[in-house]
Structure formats: C-alpha cells, structure tokens
Amino acid sequence: MSETTTGRAPGRPRSERADKAILDATLDLLARESGVAGVSMEAVAARAGVGKSTIYRRWPSKEALIVDALGAAKAPLPEPSGASAREDLTEIARALAAERGRRHLQCFWNVLGSAGRYPELYARYKKDIIEPRRAIVRDVLRRGVATGELRADLDIEVAMSMLVGSLTPRRPRETFPEGYAEAVVDALVKGIGSARD
Incomplete structure (x- = not known):
C-alpha cells in the first residue's frame, strides 16, 4: 500500500513507548542546569534507550524535538x-x-x-x-x-x-x-x- 492509502510512510510503525521515552528524556535533559545546551540527539538517545536514527526518523532537529517535548508536557x-x-x-x-x-x-x-x-x-x-x-x-x-x-x-x-x-x-x-x-x-x-x- 502507498503512503496515500495508509496515511503513513511504509516501514515499521512508530512505537508510542519509544516516543514517550524520547520526549521524557528530552525534558529531563532540558530541565538540568545546562538547559538547551545540554540537549543533544546523542544524549537523548542514550537516556531514552533508543538509537539516534530512531530520533532522527521522528524529529529532523534538536529544536523540533524540544518544541514537541514541551508541547506534550502542557x-x-x-x-x-x-x-x-x-x-x-x-x-x-x-x-x-x-x-x-x-x-x-x-x-x-x-x-x-x-x-x-x-x-x-x-x-x-x-x-x-x-x-x-x-x-x-x-x-x-x-x-x-x-x-x-x-x-x-x-x-x-x-x-x-x-x-x-x-x-x-x-x-x-x-x-x-x-x-x-x-x-x-x-x-x-x-x-x-x-x-x-
């Protein structure tokens, strides 16, 4: 099936658990004294227990990830x-x-x-x-x-x-x-x- 008929791109479906772990890890890092500077895709991946590629498939940049994490928390x-x-x-x-x-x-x-x-x-x-x-x-x-x-x-x-x-x-x-x-x-x-x- 194509993306237009299924509503999503081909491949493995997104894991809600992985999404939550990534967003929580982002907020944990952002809340530290180092703030925005302390958030990196590598640090988020390590804290969330996922691969860096998993994050990049969902969020193209650190900024996009931080904004989504803040939005999910409100x-x-x-x-x-x-x-x-x-x-x-x-x-x-x-x-x-x-x-x-x-x-x-x-x-x-x-x-x-x-x-x-x-x-x-x-x-x-x-x-x-x-x-x-x-x-x-x-x-x-x-x-x-x-x-x-x-x-x-x-x-x-x-x-x-x-x-x-x-x-x-x-x-x-x-x-x-x-x-x-x-x-x-x-x-x-x-x-x-x-x-x-």
Whole structure:
C-alpha cells in the first residue's frame, strides 16, 4: 500500500513507548542546569534507550524535538464554553494557575533564558506552543467586546498579556495561592468591563 492509502510512510510503525521515552528524556535533559545546551540527539538517545536514527526518523532537529517535548508536557487549555467573558476567562485562568510541575517550569525558563543563543528554537516554541494558547484568550476577549461585556475600545493584546502574564510563574518553584486565578480575572474585568457592568 502507498503512503496515500495508509496515511503513513511504509516501514515499521512508530512505537508510542519509544516516543514517550524520547520526549521524557528530552525534558529531563532540558530541565538540568545546562538547559538547551545540554540537549543533544546523542544524549537523548542514550537516556531514552533508543538509537539516534530512531530520533532522527521522528524529529529532523534538536529544536523540533524540544518544541514537541514541551508541547506534550502542557495540557491543552479548556475550550471556552462561551457562557460569558468572565466565566471563560476564569476557566482559562484556573487552567493556567494549575499548570504546575517543577520539571516543565524549569524547561520553560531554560528555553526563555536561552532565547538569545537559540533564537530559532524560541521562535518555534512561541509560534507552536505559546501563540495557539494566547489565541484562545484573544478569542474570548473579542467575543466579550462583541457582546458588550467588555469595553469597545479594549486593547486585546494588552488585556491578553495582563491575564497570561499574571499567571506565568516568575520562578520555577513558584506556586499561586488558592483563589489567585479568580482574583486575577476579577481585577482584570473590573478594568476592562463595559460601563453597563
């Protein structure tokens, strides 16, 4: 059978177990003090217990591997119900505040801190991981403006950055207190809500 009829290239099927081992090994290495510089295809292969060719068949570069590993470690944001801007923002804020996991946060800070040395990696991480999540927040804010819940002159980018920035830990081990996500949304909506509210 051809690739067009089966949906994949001929050859042995991919092993989910190998994929998981490779992604976990990548995150383990990325979370170390050496960060991005400490991640290599050789080091990942050795840690995951697979051959280097197994990794290259799946990922063409270290950057692609790191971005996929970071994406796999992040749970998707909830699909907003559309009940109201406040409720949707609260749901998103709770999900952002609950994103704990020391390893993933350390990886995030290591990638962020290496943006100057690895600009292509950071650009890809921003495009593939950060921007789709921010787009969900933008959609909620635009819908809130359209329904009149939020101010007609709202700067969507500023409001989105205020919400996401407030819920981005500033240190790898930082945690947010109970009720923090709701307090962030309450304060934000007070500032960007329409006069009628």
